[in-house]
Amino acid sequence: MDRTSGERRLATGSGTTPDGESVDLVSRSREVPDVSFAAVVDTATEPRMMWAAPNGLEIAGRGTAARFVATGPDRFDRIRTQAKRAFDTLDHDGPAVARPRAFGGFSFHDGHVSAPPWDGFEAASFVVPRTIVTRDEQDGIWLTTVSSSAATADDRLEYWTERLTESPAMSSSGCGPGVVSTHRTTSPSVWASQIELSLDRIANGNLAKVVLAQALSVDLETSIDVPETLERLRRQYPNCYRFLIGHDQGGTFFGAPPERLVSKRGQSVETEALAGSAPRGETPERDDVYAERMQDDEKLQHEHDLVVQAIRDQLEPFARELEVTERTIRKLATIQHLQTPIRATLEDDRHVLEIVEALHPTPAVGGVPPDRAWETIRETETFDRGWYAAPIGWFDGNGDGEFAVGLRSAVAIDDTATLFAGNGIVADSDPEEEWEEVELKFRPILDELRSQ
Numbered sequence: 001m002d003r004t005s006g007e008r009r010l011a012t013g014s015g016t017t018p019d020g021e022s023v024d025l026v027s028r029s030r031e032v033p034d035v036s037f038a039a040v041v042d043t044a045t046e047p048r049m050m051w052a053a054p055n056g057l058e059i060a061g062r063g064t065a066a067r068f069v070a071t072g073p074d075r076f077d078r079i080r081t082q083a084k085r086a087f088d089t090l091d092h093d094g095p096a097v098a099r100p101r102a103f104g105g106f107s108f109h110d111g112h113v114s115a116p117p118w119d120g121f122e123a124a125s126f127v128v129p130r131t132i133v134t135r136d137e138q139d140g141i142w143l144t145t146v147s148s149s150a151a152t153a154d155d156r157l158e159y160w161t162e163r164l165t166e167s168p169a170m171s172s173s174g175c176g177p178g179v180v181s182t183h184r185t186t187s188p189s190v191w192a193s194q195i196e197l198s199l200d201r202i203a204n205g206n207l208a209k210v211v212l213a214q215a216l217s218v219d220l221e222t223s224i225d226v227p228e229t230l231e232r233l234r235r236q237y238p239n240c241y242r243f244l245i246g247h248d249q250g251g252t253f254f255g256a257p258p259e260r261l262v263s264k265r266g267q268s269v270e271t272e273a274l275a276g277s278a279p280r281g282e283t284p285e286r287d288d289v290y291a292e293r294m295q296d297d298e299k300l301q302h303e304h305d306l307v308v309q310a311i312r313d314q315l316e317p318f319a320r321e322l323e324v325t326e327r328t329i330r331k332l333a334t335i336q337h338l339q340t341p342i343r344a345t346l347e348d349d350r351h352v353l354e355i356v357e358a359l360h361p362t363p364a365v366g367g368v369p370p371d372r373a374w375e376t377i378r379e380t381e382t383f384d385r386g387w388y389a390a391p392i393g394w395f396d397g398n399g400d401g402e403f404a405v406g407l408r409s410a411v412a413i414d415d416t417a418t419l420f421a422g423n424g425i426v427a428d429s430d431p432e433e434e435w436e437e438v439e440l441k442f443r444p445i446l447d448e449l450r451s452q
């Protein structure tokens with residue numbers, strides 16, 4: 001791990017002075033050969049991030065050119081206002097694909113206070129990295145540096161071109177850190193009582209759906225190499241997002257979520273309902289049986305339709321056109337889901353964070369009605385959701401961007417990791433079945449930690 005790089009010596013640019021005043025940002029870009037994304041994030045002394053979307057866009061970044069942090073119910077607006085100041089004065093010399101973006105996310109709930117294992121994770125926080133590598137299938141690979149002066153941005157472009165050209169492109173060793181022990185925060189009996197309480201509320205007509213989750217703390221044999229774990233997840237879950245958000249002090253949140261919260265480009269918005277789960281079968285025939293059963297199951301249809309309806313209701317006020325496509329099945333290596341793609345054309349210009357705010361949390365991770373669901377989550381769950389199941393992604397100076405839902409995820413610090421997984425509870429939910437589905441959702445990360 002690199003702790004003494006020239007990056008420190010060259011680190012003069014910043015989007016804010018120590019007094020919190022904003023300074024104008026300059027960015028410079030250059031096309032580079034197939035470089036190592038892992039080399040960009042190989043740091044223990046600076047913030048780092050990685051993002052990969054199913055459409056092929058991959059980004060790695062380190063350092064802080066600008067940072068936006070907010071707490072409280074107006075956190076989405078406050079991030080937008082801070083970012084507007086920084087992006088409005090940005091001088092970007094390079095193609096659109098290499099433009100600086102702000103990466104980060106939100107905690108599940110606006111009342112979040114950072115505490116272990118979520119040290120360093122605020123209720124909302126975004127970073128425009130100082131060094132960024134962007135790969136896009138159409139536009140190639142680009143190195144971008146962001147600073148407060150053109151001279152520094154140019155110097156760092158030279159420094160990083162050389163440094164990355166010397167680092168081999170990423171190849172994974174195929175080994176995880178190894179698991180010493182695991183500990184579930186919720187016992188089967190506590191889980192059963194949480195579900196009983198939710199079912200009572202549903203029967204009373206106070207609640208239609210709540211997503212209850214669990215945490216799994218894992219002691220590892222060695223500390224985890226998160227970029228390498230993401231590289232291995234790429235092979236098992238090629239059509240999922242992959243993300244890493246790491247703090248210089250504190251943990252690294254990472255995952256391979258299948259679920260898009262929103263992607264916005266200009267007036268065009270794409271989202272989806274992903275809710276209702278079944279195992280994968282060991283044979284194609286068995287797999288089809290599970291899929292058909294899931295499609296025909298009235299309880300799962302109801303659980304899924306609540307998500308479609310909530311997304312439709314939240315998007316309609318923004319939309320000139322709204323298209324809810326036919327429901328399909330999304331097959332992942334270890335689980336399958338009911339999925340309904342949803343597209344909208346916006347009535348007028350909107351920032352992606354306005355759409356994120358309107359949609360989060362969808363009933364795929366929260367519930368219906370949202371306030372009653374949150375009350376039930378807060379009263380029953382035995383761990384802090386932190387950034388789990390919350391919006392994770394990026395936005396740019398035009399207000400475009402993409403956010404995944406922070407699922408199939410874990411927060412790692414030293415040689416421990418805390419994994420998260422949950423499931424939708426509606427009338428007729430059965431604690432044992434729900435327990436099994438939660439186990440399936442721990443598997444993407446747990447399998448990688450175990451693999452030797």
Ligand SMILES: C=C(O[C@@H]1C=C(C(=O)O)C=C[C@H]1O)C(=O)O
Pocket residue numbers: 211213259274275276277337364365389407408420421422423424441
């Ligand atoms: C809550 C999670 O997954 C969500 C809940 C699902 C369900 O209840 O069937 C399916 C997909 C996700 O929207 C998770 O992975 O932790």
